[in-house]
Amino acid sequence: MANELESTNSAIQVAVSVKDEVIHMQDIGFSYGRKPLFNHLNLSVMRGNIYGLLGKNGSGKTTLLKLLSGQLFPSEGYTSALGFDPVERKPPMLSEIFYLPEEFPLPKMKAKEYLAMRSVFYPRFDHTMFAQFCKDFSLDMQQNLSEMSLGQKKKLLLAFGLASNTALLILDEPTNGLDIPSKRQFRQTVASAMTEDRTFIISTHQVRDMENLIDPLIILNDGAIIFNDTVDSVNDRFVMALVSSDPGPEKGIVYKEKVLGGWMVLKEREEGEEVQGQPLDLETLFNVVVENPTLMAGGAR
Amino acid sequence: MMKRFGLLVNREVQTGKRDLSIYALTIFLVLFASETINSFVAQYSRMGFAPAVYDGLFSNFLFIGGFIITSLSFASDMFSKNGQHEWLMLPATSFEKFMAKGVLSAFVYPIAIILLFFLTSVVTEPIQLLFFGNPVTLFNPFTGGLGSQLASYWVWQSVFLLGATYFHKGHFFKTVLSIGGIGIALATLGLLFVKIIFSLKYGSSLRTFDVVFSFDRFLLDPASGAIGAFRALGKILYYVALPIFCWVTAYFRVEEVQATDAV
Numbered sequence: 354m355a356n357e358l359e360s361t362n363s364a365i366q367v368a369v370s371v372k373d374e375v376i377h378m379q380d381i382g383f384s385y386g387r388k389p390l391f392n393h394l395n396l397s398v399m400r401g402n403i404y405g406l407l408g409k410n411g412s413g414k415t416t417l418l419k420l421l422s423g424q425l426f427p428s429e430g431y432t433s434a435l436g437f438d439p440v441e442r443k444p445p446m447l448s449e450i451f452y453l454p455e456e457f458p459l460p461k462m463k464a465k466e467y468l469a470m471r472s473v474f475y476p477r478f479d480h481t482m483f484a485q486f487c488k489d490f491s492l493d494m495q496q497n498l499s500e501m502s503l504g505q506k507k508k509l510l511l512a513f514g515l516a517s518n519t520a521l522l523i524l525d526e527p528t529n530g531l532d533i534p535s536k537r538q539f540r541q542t543v544a545s546a547m548t549e550d551r552t553f554i555i556s557t558h559q560v561r562d563m564e565n566l567i568d569p570l571i572i573l574n575d576g577a578i579i580f581n582d583t584v585d586s587v588n589d590r591f592v593m594a595l596v597s598s599d600p601g602p603e604k605g606i607v608y609k610e611k612v613l614g615g616w617m618v619l620k621e622r623e624e625g626e627e628v629q630g631q632p633l634d635l636e637t638l639f640n641v642v643v644e645n646p647t648l649m650a651g652g653a654r
Numbered sequence: 655m656m657k658r659f660g661l662l663v664n665r666e667v668q669t670g671k672r673d674l675s676i677y678a679l680t681i682f683l684v685l686f687a688s689e690t691i692n693s694f695v696a697q698y699s700r701m702g703f704a705p706a707v708y709d710g711l712f713s714n715f716l717f718i719g720g721f722i723i724t725s726l727s728f729a730s731d732m733f734s735k736n737g738q739h740e741w742l743m744l745p746a747t748s749f750e751k752f753m754a755k756g757v758l759s760a761f762v763y764p765i766a767i768i769l770l771f772f773l774t775s776v777v778t779e780p781i782q783l784l785f786f787g788n789p790v791t792l793f794n795p796f797t798g799g800l801g802s803q804l805a806s807y808w809v810w811q812s813v814f815l816l817g818a819t820y821f822h823k824g825h826f827f828k829t830v831l832s833i834g835g836i837g838i839a840l841a842t843l844g845l846l847f848v849k850i851i852f853s854l855k856y857g858s859s860l861r862t863f864d865v866v867f868s869f870d871r872f873l874l875d876p877a878s879g880a881i882g883a884f885r886a887l888g889k890i891l892y893y894v895a896l897p898i899f900c901w902v903t904a905y906f907r908v909e910e911v912q913a914t915d916a917v
Contacts, residue, residue, distance in 0.1 A: 422743065442748070444658065452743050457737075457739065458730070460668070460669040462669070462672070466668060474744060
């Protein structure tokens, strides 16, 4: 009886897990010409999170986003996005994905004309929400798109993407071109549009712009996902501390960095250790993971 | 599906409306200026009024304008690295996206240009009458072999549609060059074929001029049953098979480019 119950519970867990898995990529291979980029890449993205996709220049962040949205086709492997094969690019899948690229041209027309032309393709587009986002971003819908700056265009498309209410929102370097107040507004707006049915993936180099917004993190390095976990999971296992002198090759220290007033070190928590430590920022976490790719082995847990 | 197709057609019109408006205005001004110059010359040279310019210019704008518009229809959506993402991510099938562009350039453009010519003549002709006494001659789309022009447009537009999807840059000029190249190659092959066949029948001393002369005089008699069938077959190939081949190939080219272009 107990075994039966356990087996039922695990079956339910698997079902919930599959249902909540928005993206599943398995053994993905992809290359540009003869230069391989991904070889047996695996990725799982769960519903209801704002994922941050981090990686060095040329690590393949944009390529990964294009692969999972069906803009590029993998040479091998299996991909499922919202239960669809992205390669087929079926309209029901496309109407549930909004992709904001880093660079994009917009047609010569007024913002309100663009809205009327494009919003009809998204069945759950919320015009009230869009108007509110435009107000927050100080956008004039009467303005011609050709007269808008890059930052204004980006804010317009961001407002559009958030108001489209798609299940998956992909933002590639969304804060590039935004001024300082807009970056703050961006974080607030994205957070306010998040629901448990939606999933956002934000690819960025500007990790400071994304502090307290993105979590979990996906870190891409040398053609593989070397980290896909939450910041808290790292805090559970490691502790950040400021020490006055160079700690040297001390046991348990996985990362050290010279800062004003000493050295910032990240070391493994000892068993039962409850020290709060310094807050772990995303930039440090990225450096730790990239410098110690085997330490986390996909995640911290 | 039809709703999505309608939305895609609307998107094509909306994104191109500024350029199309400028093009329409250009046509209007060219027609108006040509008619005015004709009327002016006729009045002051006392040579009598020349026939209206509409019929002469219609085929130019139909063919050249239509081929250029067709050639450019896929340029930014399919071959621009930054521009293609929106077209790719638009919630519709590749077939719907392809057909929206194809139908607009193949069928809507000729109708639009006929209407534009007619409306221009409605505006222009009373002015000519008022100022120069030029008799009113409205553009009449039902005269002047419009049917055969539209049929030819349907054939050659499909070739430019294929060129629009096949070439990454310089679609119009590359298509024109390709047509020229293929035309020269086919003409050379035809000439060789005719020379060989006629040499077998009339002897090896036959010259090209004789071949052309003989062919024209004795064999191209439309009343002949064999030639009639050959002509009918040729028309089917020209008006049906060639356009369908170009449309189908262009569609598969769109599918192929969407899968491989960014790589």
